[in-house]
Amino acid sequence: MLRCLAARTLSKPVRIWKSAPANDRQRFHLSQRSIMKNLTFALGVLCCATLPTLAADATNTNQRPTPPERSGPPQRASAQYKTDPDSLPQEGVPRGKLEGPFLFRSRIITNTVRKYWVYVPAQYTPDKPACVLVFQDGQRAVKTNGVLRVPQVMENLIAKKQMPVTIGIFITPGARGEEYVEVGGNPNNRSVEYDSLGDAYARFIIEEMLPEVGKICNLTKDPEGRAIGGMSSGAICAFTVAWERPDQFRKVISGIGSFTNIRGGHVYPQLIRDSEKKPIRVFLEDTLNDNRNANNPNRDWHLQNEAMVAALKEKGCDMTYAFAEGTHADDHGGSILPEMLRWLWRDYSK
Numbered sequence: 001m002l003r004c005l006a007a008r009t010l011s012k013p014v015r016i017w018k019s020a021p022a023n024d025r026q027r028f029h030l031s032q033r034s035i036m037k038n039l040t041f042a043l044g045v046l047c048c049a050t051l052p053t054l055a056a057d058a059t060n061t062n063q064r065p066t067p068p069e070r071s072g073p074p075q076r077a078s079a080q081y082k083t084d085p086d087s088l089p090q091e092g093v094p095r096g097k098l099e100g101p102f103l104f105r106s107r108i109i110t111n112t113v114r115k116y117w118v119y120v121p122a123q124y125t126p127d128k129p130a131c132v133l134v135f136q137d138g139q140r141a142v143k144t145n146g147v148l149r150v151p152q153v154m155e156n157l158i159a160k161k162q163m164p165v166t167i168g169i170f171i172t173p174g175a176r177g178e179e180y181v182e183v184g185g186n187p188n189n190r191s192v193e194y195d196s197l198g199d200a201y202a203r204f205i206i207e208e209m210l211p212e213v214g215k216i217c218n219l220t221k222d223p224e225g226r227a228i229g230g231m232s233s234g235a236i237c238a239f240t241v242a243w244e245r246p247d248q249f250r251k252v253i254s255g256i257g258s259f260t261n262i263r264g265g266h267v268y269p270q271l272i273r274d275s276e277k278k279p280i281r282v283f284l285e286d287t288l289n290d291n292r293n294a295n296n297p298n299r300d301w302h303l304q305n306e307a308m309v310a311a312l313k314e315k316g317c318d319m320t321y322a323f324a325e326g327t328h329a330d331d332h333g334g335s336i337l338p339e340m341l342r343w344l345w346r347d348y349s350k
Helices: 032-059 150-159 190-195 200-214 233-244 265-274 301-315 331-335 337-344
Strands: 003-006 015-018 097-105 112-120 131-136 166-171 226-231 251-255 281-287 318-324
Touching: 097 200, 112 150, 131 150, 131 200, 131 233, 150 166, 150 337, 166 200, 190 200, 190 233, 200 233, 226 233, 233 251, 233 265, 251 337, 265 301, 281 301, 281 331, 281 337, 301 318, 318 337, 331 337
Parallel strands: 131 166, 131 226, 226 251, 251 281, 281 318
Antiparallel strands: 003 015, 097 112, 112 166
């Protein structure tokens, strides 16, 4: 059995193939008589076991049919990854403040209410515009016991001058109606907002959320100083914002991105090839067993992430990627988030 592992090299990710050792491949030699004996015995056992089952099937017409096998390889349990030290509190690092959650009702995405948090690093001073990082699924991103811990990562990297002084804005999807409610961990307007193509969500961020946070923080208007990121549907959402408005956002973090046909996102690889090159910088992270679907490539998460990598590279975009063992989960992305942010801000004045 071959197993594909992805190296974490940022400039040129490499896959390393390992095959099973030769001593694991054993051969069994049986005489012709022995083979016939075993075959006769096996056929007898099979017949005895099958006949009662056939009789039961013939008499039980209300029996529920066996569900079809799921397409693609079985989803294995997520691999285990080490937590980067920069995802944990460190002694001597100045502590920033995470304010919120606050409620917000949008005029652009109507009939919705959502929560958001604002992270203000200790190094921020209102006399100098700060860079911006907008992260989708804010309720996951700010968890101190989660795998992303984005404010904590920002705190450590800013202190080390590995990213500029940056205000973090963490936004949940909208919940339809007057009250904010999460169903299964997500508000019910998430897919509409995140998986849809077009400029509606970009307008919401640019015309509503940035001015709202701008009331309390001095935010840069330089698109090179604005980053946006997310995981899963939050990743395609982040990419869509930068794709639609590179005049406002030019840095993208995409983790286990849903560039699939949920609401048309599978067209992005061809759209990238057919469009003019955009001045955006993208870090794509994914796992090798991310929602595989052999029967429908447009709904195969990892295949679509590979297609995104190929299209962005072909177009000559500023991009890199990291693939690793695992399934559709935040774990791997969280483990390399410090690396992703360092790469994203690598040449920005700090």
